[in-house]
Amino acid sequence: MRAMKIEELITPAFIVDLLKLKTNINHMQARAGTHGVHLRPHVKTHKTAEIARMQAPTDDAGITVSTLAEARFFRQAGFDDITYAFPITPNKLAAAADLTKQMTHFQILVDQPQTAAAIETFGKTNGVRFSAFLKVDCGYHRAGVDPTTAESVQLVEQIKSSKHIQFKGILTHAGHSYHCRNREDIIAVARQERDVMVKFAARLKQQGIECETVSVGSTPTAVHAPDWQGISEIRPGNYAFFDKFQADVGACTLEQAAATVLTTVVAHYPQHNQMLIDAGALALSKDPGAIHLDEEIIYGAVLGYPFLKIFSISQEHGLITSEAPIVFDNFPVGSLLQIIPNHACLTAALFPKYHVVEKNRVVDEWLPMRGW
Numbered sequence: 001m002r003a004m005k006i007e008e009l010i011t012p013a014f015i016v017d018l019l020k021l022k023t024n025i026n027h028m029q030a031r032a033g034t035h036g037v038h039l040r041p042h043v044k045t046h047k048t049a050e051i052a053r054m055q056a057p058t059d060d061a062g063i064t065v066s067t068l069a070e071a072r073f074f075r076q077a078g079f080d081d082i083t084y085a086f087p088i089t090p091n092k093l094a095a096a097a098d099l100t101k102q103m104t105h106f107q108i109l110v111d112q113p114q115t116a117a118a119i120e121t122f123g124k125t126n127g128v129r130f131s132a133f134l135k136v137d138c139g140y141h142r143a144g145v146d147p148t149t150a151e152s153v154q155l156v157e158q159i160k161s162s163k164h165i166q167f168k169g170i171l172t173h174a175g176h177s178y179h180c181r182n183r184e185d186i187i188a189v190a191r192q193e194r195d196v197m198v199k200f201a202a203r204l205k206q207q208g209i210e211c212e213t214v215s216v217g218s219t220p221t222a223v224h225a226p227d228w229q230g231i232s233e234i235r236p237g238n239y240a241f242f243d244k245f246q247a248d249v250g251a252c253t254l255e256q257a258a259a260t261v262l263t264t265v266v267a268h269y270p271q272h273n274q275m276l277i278d279a280g281a282l283a284l285s286k287d288p289g290a291i292h293l294d295e296e297i298i299y300g301a302v303l304g305y306p307f308l309k310i311f312s313i314s315q316e317h318g319l320i321t322s323e324a325p326i327v328f329d330n331f332p333v334g335s336l337l338q339i340i341p342n343h344a345c346l347t348a349a350l351f352p353k354y355h356v357v358e359k360n361r362v363v364d365e366w367l368p369m370r371g372w
Ligand SMILES: Cc1ncc(COP(=O)(O)O)c(C=O)c1O
Pocket: 042, 064, 085, 086, 172, 173, 217, 218, 219, 220, 235, 236, 237, 238, 239
């Protein structure tokens, strides 16, 4: 590929700052190493083989995915230990069985007795032995069993009693870390995430059930957890890119954000103190950001210009204003801006190609997987 200047790109374009990306990845690897936990990165943030390889350099290093299509893509790319971290449904068992047969390690998630029964029936009929985690709710209340109930232990016993399911352990995602306001709040959620899981693993042990793996992970808790005593694996994903949301809740700084959307100033409207850019909802996503911290919805941070606010977006149009009158001469029509998205995972998912940038030069192009 001919090295281009960033200015030569057609906007809107998705830009990955290679140095920041590598720094974010290395930092999380170092944290996992220091604390003696296995890092199984969630690759749904970027869905590229290139970044996954930086995060998990060997085939058996282990990654996390959120769809079966992702699992197939990363299998094709050589990864041989994948956890599909979304509760399985009976209609996906045939596809999950294919992956189970093709790979050394492929793990699915269960949190319903009916699903466990469907896995047992499918496994028996088709001669497959699945590997499964019990999905645990550690306080987010999005998915997973309540680990304080008798039913949660009964479900593990049901899984253990099946010849067609190998029980891998327990897995949780502390998504409520996204409701935090600062580092101290995040540390409290990280402790809760750890304590809920360690306590549940101990309860299972009392029943004679060993958890091979106790898996936790969200980016905010992975960044700030003081320790992971009793935890074997962490699964952050967003940390590769970071974004405005992570900066707002105190998981990173805006300077660490490795992914931005390059956009062009299209028009000036001084009568409204507004500028039009060519990045709307289909370039940024319509994620409102951390509105628990500030009710005003801003659709991303304009890199280098904290006073500019993207206050309105429609499909392709984005509108910028400012509290003070905009000095339009500083943002000529045709000039470029870089937007740090509110939620990098959703923004990345809107682009068929990522432009990889080093010192303002485009040095590579990566093609993420798309579809379901
Ligand atoms: C089950 C599961 N594990 C791990 C993650 C990664 O968390 P984060 O996006 O905060 O890095 C997610 C994200 O939603 C998830 O759903």
